Amino acid sequence: MGMVAMPNAASYIAAKGGVRLLTKAAAIELAPSKIRVNSVHPGFTETDMVKSALKDLGKGAGVGENVIKDMITARHPIGRMGVPMDIANAVCFLASDDSSFMTGSEVVVDGGYVAQ
Amino acid sequence: MNRVDGKVALISGGARGLGGMSARKLAEAGAKVVITDLREDEAAVTLAAIKSAGGDAKFFKHDVADEAQWAAAVKFTTDTYGGLDVLLNNAGIGGSSRPLEELSLDGWRHLMSINLDGVFLGMKHAIPAMKARAHLWPGGCSIISISSIMGLVGGARQIAYCASKGGVRLMTKAAALELAPAKIRVNSIHPGFINTPLLRSGAEAMNNSAPGRGQRFLDDAVSRHPLGHLGEEQDIAHAVRFLASDDSAFITGTEIVVDGGYTAQ
Numbered sequence: 001m002g003m004v005a006m007p008n009a010a011s012y013i014a015a016k017g018g019v020r021l022l023t024k025a026a027a028i029e030l031a032p033s034k035i036r037v038n039s040v041h042p043g044f045t046e047t048d049m050v051k052s053a054l055k056d057l058g059k060g061a062g063v064g065e066n067v068i069k070d071m072i073t074a075r076h077p078i079g080r081m082g083v084p085m086d087i088a089n090a091v092c093f094l095a096s097d098d099s100s101f102m103t104g105s106e107v108v109v110d111g112g113y114v115a116q
Numbered sequence: 117m118n119r120v121d122g123k124v125a126l127i128s129g130g131a132r133g134l135g136g137m138s139a140r141k142l143a144e145a146g147a148k149v150v151i152t153d154l155r156e157d158e159a160a161v162t163l164a165a166i167k168s169a170g171g172d173a174k175f176f177k178h179d180v181a182d183e184a185q186w187a188a189a190v191k192f193t194t195d196t197y198g199g200l201d202v203l204l205n206n207a208g209i210g211g212s213s214r215p216l217e218e219l220s221l222d223g224w225r226h227l228m229s230i231n232l233d234g235v236f237l238g239m240k241h242a243i244p245a246m247k248a249r250a251h252l253w254p255g256g257c258s259i260i261s262i263s264s265i266m267g268l269v270g271g272a273r274q275i276a277y278c279a280s281k282g283g284v285r286l287m288t289k290a291a292a293l294e295l296a297p298a299k300i301r302v303n304s305i306h307p308g309f310i311n312t313p314l315l316r317s318g319a320e321a322m323n324n325s326a327p328g329r330g331q332r333f334l335d336d337a338v339s340r341h342p343l344g345h346l347g348e349e350q351d352i353a354h355a356v357r358f359l360a361s362d363d364s365a366f367i368t369g370t371e372i373v374v375d376g377g378y379t380a381q
Contacts, residue, residue: 104380
């Protein structure tokens with residue numbers, strides 16, 4: 001939600017868009033100090049926070065939790081929601097020296113959500 | 117982390133540069149690698165390095181603009197190693213840095229034949245082989261194409277190169293959407309200026325046409341990267357390895373930008 005929007009989440013979306021560009025500003029400023037700054041952009045990932053948000057969405061729409069979960073899953077071309085390990089692996093990559101020429105970039109871990 | 121044990125990779129333009137280093141890193145991480153290229157002598161050097169490090173790799177002579185040769189390259193790979201799991205569309209040429217109005221149609225088409233047709237043909241001919249193997253890996257099979265910062269932002273006197281690299285970026289997304297149900301992930305890598313034989317020979321050619329011009333070009337390029345230096349081949353090879361491994365199992369249809377901050381400003 002720092003790349004695209006959905007209804008009823010304006011403050012979250014603004015915050016995440018802010019993270020994306022703050023990352024770039026910091027990357028430019030800190031490059032001479034050899035501090036790399038990047039952002040990770042998860043799709044919907046099965047965490048406690050997301051599970052409870054989907055529950056609330058379901059209540060608001062008057063449908064079961066599973067209906068919402070299926071709808072959200074369907075927006076990920078890869079056919080599933082993310083799991084925390086998917087994001088952790090990207091974090092490990094960015095933390096390691098393997099990514100030593102990456103700064104100011106966005107690593108999108110979303111099963112294809114924003115590719116369409 | 118970042119292991120590709122048991123996977124079979126085909127790397128176009130794998131004789132040297134980004135492709136050659138990617139071949140070395142994938143082989144070190146456990147993959148069997150087929151390097152394709154027109155450059156046989158340089159491929160031999162890369163193969164020798166892989167073998168002396170205990171890796172397994174073969175060479176196949178291949179012009180990426182030729183569809184029949186793509187079919188043959190994939191068949192060679194599946195005959196030799198039993199399948200295909202990772203395709204790195206790396207073969208590509210730079211533009212001639214001429215003013216737009218001086219670029220010939222033939223010159224435009226020649227660049228597209230390698231940078232665009234080559235990527236399309238690679239995807240087309242890899243897919244049937246990959247569909248047979250995708251179930252073997254938690255992250256499915258992986259198609260990785262080398263785009264460029266010039267696939268994200270423009271550059272003067274680079275009309276054909278920018279068109280081709282922007283094309284690679286969007287082909288990647290189209291393919292990713294189409295192939296997701298088949299468990300084939302498709303992503304692009306966008307290098308900044310990287311210290312490769314291609315870049316060094318370009319700078320040398322500039323020095324030959326006007327002394328000092330090549331060095332000024334390189335100095336100017338460095339100044340555009342906030343990290344203060346150009347990238348090295350392994351910077352790209354590490355990103356290739358990450359996208360080839362199951363660590364990137366939820367990553368598809370996206371761009372990995374390895375540019376020292378070039379496009380962040």
